[in-house]
Amino acid sequence: MNYTPPQLRTVNVIRYVTPLREGGSLPAIAEADDEFLYVLKFRGAGQGVKALIAELIGGEIARLLGFKVPELVFANLDEAFGRSEADEEIQDLLKFSVGLNLALHYLSGAITFDPAVTVVDSKLASQIVWFDCLLTNVDRTARNTNMLIWHKELWMIDNGAALYFHHSWNNWKEMATRPFLQVKDHVLLPRANQLDIVDAEFKAILTPEKIRDIVALIPDEWVTYRDFEETPDEVRNIYAEFLITRLTASEIFVTAAKQALYAGI
Known part of the structure; x- marks a missing residue:
């Protein structure tokens, strides 16, 4: 079997849809410029980039081992993105997350x-x-x-607490x-x-x-x-x-x- 080193696409976040408040780091469903919805993990959240690193490494090792894992992408957040957000907590999160974040393809209808x-x-x-x-x-x-x-x-998600x-x-x-x-x-x-x-x-x-x-x-x-x-x-x-x-x-x-x-x- 031919082996190809993993690569991640980069998308730009264009719309904040809704927060997922059951997550301790306040991830969100967001739309990107490729017209797909993603579960967006923010670098400005409590565990910072270390949670994103764990998510990235864990997700791609899981994929290599044959588990079903949503596609991971780098998600770029523009400086102006959060200015119109009414919720101050979310506005601060977006402000501290400007730049490159991580997102998982949203599995619509999953239970x-x-x-x-x-x-x-x-x-x-x-x-x-x-x-x-x-x-x-x-x-x-x-x-x-x-x-x-x-x-x-069965799909595996959320490896942010690993490592x-x-x-x-x-x-x-x-x-x-x-x-x-x-x-x-x-x-x-x-x-x-x-x-x-x-x-x-x-x-x-x-x-x-x-x-x-x-x-x-x-x-x-x-x-x-x-x-x-x-x-x-x-x-x-x-x-x-x-x-x-x-x-x-x-x-x-x-x-x-x-x-x-x-x-x-």
Whole structure:
């Protein structure tokens, strides 16, 4: 199979449609100049560009591994965009988000995944649990599954809470080899009984070269914005090395996930 490094389109936001207030960072449905609707994630929100970086890396790794993920695009927000917004909170958010943001294609008509209604087969459950352990995604619980059913298929959304090592940053090497203890709360853990099989399959797909290609998508504009003292290349290298180290030591998080699974049976 021929491999093509990932690329993201860039769109210009032309209309703010409505806020999605169930999201802690106040994302919004917005229309872009390609006439599509997107769920827009703002760089000026509480977690700043780090949430966008986690969303970008998580979304593109998920796509590479074969999960169904809405298209990600860079979304440019013009300086004049928020001037007519009546809500002061939204106006401030738009003002602090001028420039390059991130957006996911809006899946119109999708419904929230409910584990009591939709049964996920054990292989797919194991794949998603493995993926979230790799990315240290704390936000795929029964209370907030961050998955949708669209056209009778399971779609993964919202990886902004992943890669939480970058909120402290300095001890990333140590955090790369830690088990993911929060897996005990993962909504799909009870059905994830094929983790060893998935570990071997996904490690064969997710090579260091492909990880670096995905991390290379992080715009310079994001890593010079705030919270980073390193150069853009140094920041991208830390993300890549964290993921490569974590992948190399995957037996640590796989073992922890299996222990959490059997403890709950």
